[in-house]
Amino acid sequence: DAKTTQPNSMESNEEEPVHLPCNHSTISGTDYIHWYRQLPSQGPEYVIHGLTSNVNNRMASLAIAEDRKSSTLILHRATLRDAAVYYCILRPPGTGGTSYGKLTFGQGTILTVHP
């Protein structure tokens, strides 16, 4: 499975934008880029995913580099409730092949939000 590289930790101030980077230089052409976050003692929560184009939803935006070797999760105005571990994960397509669309978790980025 292709791997991702994320900073171990990042800090932000409340109500400021946060840009969480992810490198995935070995991404294949059919891998989807997924982002999840996990609060302490809770299950991971889906944030956003994309393939080639930038994506927006109510939680965040995902900016994907043109060569797809990196991506950035953007939280437009951080709140204290956004403090969590953020995981960037490549998901192979789930419609065939040996990877069958599995998620393989790395260590993620610990985001601290200061009041």
Place this chain on the structure above:
Amino acid sequence: DADVTQTPRNRITKTGKRIMLECSQTKGHDRMYWYRQDPGLGLQLIYYSFDVKDINKGEISDGYSVSRQAQAKFSLSLESAIPNQTALYFCATSDSVGGYTFGSGTRLTVV
């Protein structure tokens, strides 16, 4: 009701006991997964199932077994629990390309 429900939420069991963790989902997805998380670490895949008749081992399946009783139900068993199986266990469901939905987890302690 939650999309993915795990029971029990917390369990303390003794070494050598058999224990079953249960998971049910209302998303209508075919795919279900069991993950384990140790303190301070990411999630590791134990087993996954793409439909009732398809069950596959993940990265760390030794010491675990699963049963897919129906599209919506996927249970994880520890046949003879040991202390290093103390961890948080998460069940999840997904379609073929979209986001996973995770349960709230079961905190298992083996003493």
